[in-house]
Amino acid sequence: AQSVTQLDSHVSVSEGTPVLLRCNYSSSYSPSLFWYVQHPNKGLQLLLKYTSAATLVKGINGFEAEFKKSETSFHLTKPSAHMSDAAEYFCVVRLNDYKLSFGAGTTVTVRA
């Protein structure tokens, strides 16, 4: 069965410093992976997705993620955090044609 594990439940960074959110996946074949962000009282927004093309995926708002098959990881990074990046982030794997499976989420706080 496919699943994702987010290794950090909470990450705190200073504004202007790098952000790293860690995600490991388990899959019997090449997965489709996503990162979604959820701001308070707003819907989930797709940041980026990996679908077996380039292993380094660039998303919106300066985020990117690298698919590493040897490490079964799909970590999300951003070079410089902004206050508006404070939110909940979910690593997601496609289970079948129509079903997504979400990780438990990582809460990001940004210190001024």
Next chain:
Amino acid sequence: DAGVTQSPTHLIKTRGQHVTLRCSPISGHKSVSWYQQVLGQGPQFIFQYYEKEERGRGNFPDRFSARQFPNYSSELNVNALLLGDSALYLCASSLAGLIRFQETQYFGPGTRLLVL
């Protein structure tokens, strides 16, 4: 263009009651998926509908049901509410619901249900 809309935004019910949540997909999208997000957890898949037919169901009891209308809007119904049904219920729409073909699911803001 309007995104996915859901109503109501908040709802308070008591145990044993019934609730209906509504979702309007993005114009042109024919597929609607429902997810339950309990506080502190990631969303869990409940249903997907495409062209008014149920395409898939997650591990939820029969108290949960849904339907999709000719205009592609959808309702999620929950009977005999339990305290554990308290959650944020999210609706997502996509063109045909086929993530395998790299479709993106667009999520609404959700309906927050509190069961007392």
